[in-house]
Amino acid sequence: MRVLLLILLMASPAWGQLTVTQQAEVGEPILATIDTMVPEGADTNGPGWVLDAGTSMLPSSKPGEFHIWATPGKHVIRFKLHWLHTEAVTFTDGAGKEITIQSFLGHGDYDESAEFVVGEAGPDPGPDPPTPVPGGPYPIMMFYAADQLDDYPPEQRLPLTSLTIRKDLVSKGHVYLEALESRAVEEGGYPPKYQGFVTSISGDRLPRIAIASVKGGKVQDFPLPGSIEEVHELLGDIK
Amino acid sequence: MIQQFNVDNANERDKLYHRDPAIRTVGVVPRREDLRYGSQEAYRTGLTPVEADLALIPKDQYKASLEQAYTHESLPMHHQKHTWAPPGFQYNQNGLGYCWTWGGTGCLMTTRAMEDKDTVLLAPVSMGYLVNWANRGNYLESYIRGAREDGVCPAVNGEINSHTNSSRYWDNHDTDRSKYRLDKIWDTDSRNGDARMIQHCLSILCYGRSLYIAYNWWGHALECVGLRWDESKPNNLVWIIRNSHNESDFIELVGSKGVPDEAYGFVSTKQEDAP
Numbered sequence: 001m002r003v004l005l006l007i008l009l010m011a012s013p014a015w016g017q018l019t020v021t022q023q024a025e026v027g028e029p030i031l032a033t034i035d036t037m038v039p040e041g042a043d044t045n046g047p048g049w050v051l052d053a054g055t056s057m058l059p060s061s062k063p064g065e066f067h068i069w070a071t072p073g074k075h076v077i078r079f080k081l082h083w084l085h086t087e088a089v090t091f092t093d094g095a096g097k098e099i100t101i102q103s104f105l106g107h108g109d110y111d112e113s114a115e116f117v118v119g120e121a122g123p124d125p126g127p128d129p130p131t132p133v134p135g136g137p138y139p140i141m142m143f144y145a146a147d148q149l150d151d152y153p154p155e156q157r158l159p160l161t162s163l164t165i166r167k168d169l170v171s172k173g174h175v176y177l178e179a180l181e182s183r184a185v186e187e188g189g190y191p192p193k194y195q196g197f198v199t200s201i202s203g204d205r206l207p208r209i210a211i212a213s214v215k216g217g218k219v220q221d222f223p224l225p226g227s228i229e230e231v232h233e234l235l236g237d238i239k
Numbered sequence: 240m241i242q243q244f245n246v247d248n249a250n251e252r253d254k255l256y257h258r259d260p261a262i263r264t265v266g267v268v269p270r271r272e273d274l275r276y277g278s279q280e281a282y283r284t285g286l287t288p289v290e291a292d293l294a295l296i297p298k299d300q301y302k303a304s305l306e307q308a309y310t311h312e313s314l315p316m317h318h319q320k321h322t323w324a325p326p327g328f329q330y331n332q333n334g335l336g337y338c339w340t341w342g343g344t345g346c347l348m349t350t351r352a353m354e355d356k357d358t359v360l361l362a363p364v365s366m367g368y369l370v371n372w373a374n375r376g377n378y379l380e381s382y383i384r385g386a387r388e389d390g391v392c393p394a395v396n397g398e399i400n401s402h403t404n405s406s407r408y409w410d411n412h413d414t415d416r417s418k419y420r421l422d423k424i425w426d427t428d429s430r431n432g433d434a435r436m437i438q439h440c441l442s443i444l445c446y447g448r449s450l451y452i453a454y455n456w457w458g459h460a461l462e463c464v465g466l467r468w469d470e471s472k473p474n475n476l477v478w479i480i481r482n483s484h485n486e487s488d489f490i491e492l493v494g495s496k497g498v499p500d501e502a503y504g505f506v507s508t509k510q511e512d513a514p
Contacts, residue, residue: 161447163312181507182381189509
């Protein structure tokens, strides 16, 4: 998904105010347009388009216009980007030395979101309810992307930061190994003993929770549930 | 007992200046002019503008966000006290002008705790190579660069407050330095008013990340481990700080001067080749 977002970013040079068709039938493409004012030559940083589960997007032939397909229900799309525009300026100082500096020309931020509905409007989809995994307690690792923390609902974000929740998991016999950020995953910044957990989430969309039986065997990974209650349900803590 | 200082009061600031009379040098060099928030040079140092990654917490949600953080113990102060700095722990730069590394290394250990990594006591003095082992202050961005590129050595025999600023000593204890490195950092904007800086700092703390901060009026670097909502104080905030002058608990700063002049959110760390 990150690669796709990057390609979309590079393909469409104009960004900005976001509009989207608010209601569509199942299978009908939804039109999204975005209009921005990022100067040519500016560096950009950020995820660009952020799509929720069950949504896919392709650019149309017109700049700034995209077609979206999504599963039935309510969806949110978001556009998030920071741009920085600098220009190299070379001058000669009083001692005759040539000095080059990066002249700051401007910067800007876009954080736009829009909702749309496919089929009949219904409750927010959220992560699928977890199916309890038998055989616990478990060593647990969680994986997340720091630049998407604000996209996770507050209840989903808590297991990544809350000491209370970690103590609760430990009290039920689980071993909370680590909350690993995506850059550390991509750049190998973790001990070799965690390789099985990292391999299990390879190619999966974050945030994830990975668990393993204390008796060994394959690591299993799942989308991080939407609440701590659902995390306990997944781990089989709720009988 | 936690001491609170109203830093808008000159007498209270004076108490902080003379907190450790053994320290003979100012510990912090103010941030370089070319290292502006969002500048290309800042990006090269690894400083991501916090707004590039996060939707900042709106002002009308400050109180509720802090309440939730206390309910769920998700502030740096909670994780720190649960791991490397339990109640009664005394953090002490021991007369050296090395607040820039005591503050940064404290923040690094707290970030590891928030990631639930194993508790390893790190030695702030091992970063003395950044100032050629002299007893002098440094830029905070210099510490950040060193901690990202080289790492921090584990404390020898658990002596976290060691003040052995000697290259010969640390050359013999450098083997595991690269295992304990800082990775992602969020930068904040201190040039566009206190309101903006408060929003950046509060958002970083409430998203569960520790703050490496400095005050130019004090010439001092520290770790901000939390905020407390108090409507009797300026900005309705009490700044909760891990200082390095041998206190056995946090200190609290109140007043408009409690807003840091520099602040960096330590987001994540790397640990490679560790068992």
